[in-house]
Amino acid sequence: EQQVQQSPASLVLQEAENAELQCSFSIFTNQVQWFYQRPGGRLVSLLYNPSGTKQSGRLTSTTVIKERRSSLHISSSQITDSGTYLCAKTSSGQKLVFGQGTILKVYL
Amino acid sequence: EAAVTQSPRNKVAVTGGKVTLSCNQTNNHNNMYWYRQDTGHGLRLIHYSYGAGSTEKGDIPDGYKASRPSQENFSLILELATPSQTSVYFCASGHWGEGQNTLYFGAGTRLSVL
Numbered sequence: 001e002q003q004v005q006q007s008p009a010s011l012v013l014q015e016a017e018n019a020e021l022q023c024s025f026s027i028f029t030n031q032v033q034w035f036y037q038r039p040g041g042r043l044v045s046l047l048y049n050p051s052g053t054k055q056s057g058r059l060t061s062t063t064v065i066k067e068r069r070s071s072l073h074i075s076s077s078q079i080t081d082s083g084t085y086l087c088a089k090t091s092s093g094q095k096l097v098f099g100q101g102t103i104l105k106v107y108l
Numbered sequence: 109e110a111a112v113t114q115s116p117r118n119k120v121a122v123t124g125g126k127v128t129l130s131c132n133q134t135n136n137h138n139n140m141y142w143y144r145q146d147t148g149h150g151l152r153l154i155h156y157s158y159g160a161g162s163t164e165k166g167d168i169p170d171g172y173k174a175s176r177p178s179q180e181n182f183s184l185i186l187e188l189a190t191p192s193q194t195s196v197y198f199c200a201s202g203h204w205g206e207g208q209n210t211l212y213f214g215a216g217t218r219l220s221v222l
Contacts, residue, residue: 031209033210040216041215041216042198042213042214042215042216043151043198043200043211043213044213045210045211045212048209048210086150086151090209093156093164094139094156094158094202094204094209095141095153095156095166096141096153096211097153098143098150098151099150100148100149100150101150
């Protein structure tokens with residue numbers, strides 16, 4: 001069973017529109033992280049959000065533990081935001097389990 | 109800035125050959141990880157380590173070995189490479205403790221097994 005589910009699988013936006021990415025977990029977790037990956041590039045940590053709402057610049061993450069879900073909101077999207085956004089949860093043994101990602105494409 | 113360096117960046121191997129992927133980190137992190145990334149599967153954990161001399165099996169360890177000879181270095185070894193191991197491999201380092209636990213990734217190694 002996929003422990004981390006992300007939706008949508010892909011998203012196309014016009015520049016300046018807002019994006020809402022979702023992540024759900026089959027098993028309870030209290031440690032959620034969001035990563036960004038440029039095509040062909042390395043993963044970069046965006047936000048660590050175990051619960052509640054966390055903000056970093058144009059990014060806002062909301063994690064609701066009892067509902068086993070987390071979201072990432074990108075406001076005023078820019079072309080440079082294009083890439084893959086991955087959600088991850090901490091698993092036993094100090095590991096991260098990743099979702100399959102949401103591919104975001106922002107155009108002019 | 110946390111630094112994780114992988115080598116080689118690209119590798120073409122023949123079926124049945126031995127392949128070694130190397131990873132070096134200058135973060136002084138205890139934990140290191142090897143993931144592979146494939147379309148439709150996302151990132152999957154192959155092996156990881158809690159420190160020098162330690163290696164642990166991840167979710168898909170079959171066909172792979174790992175070696176952690178020092179705090180800085182973590183290698184992934186394919187003794188008998190197969191075409192199914194064609195993928196992009198990412199190494200990461202991380203520190204686990206109170207508060208934020210996150211990983212710092214290398215740029216990846218693109219492996220093609222022919």
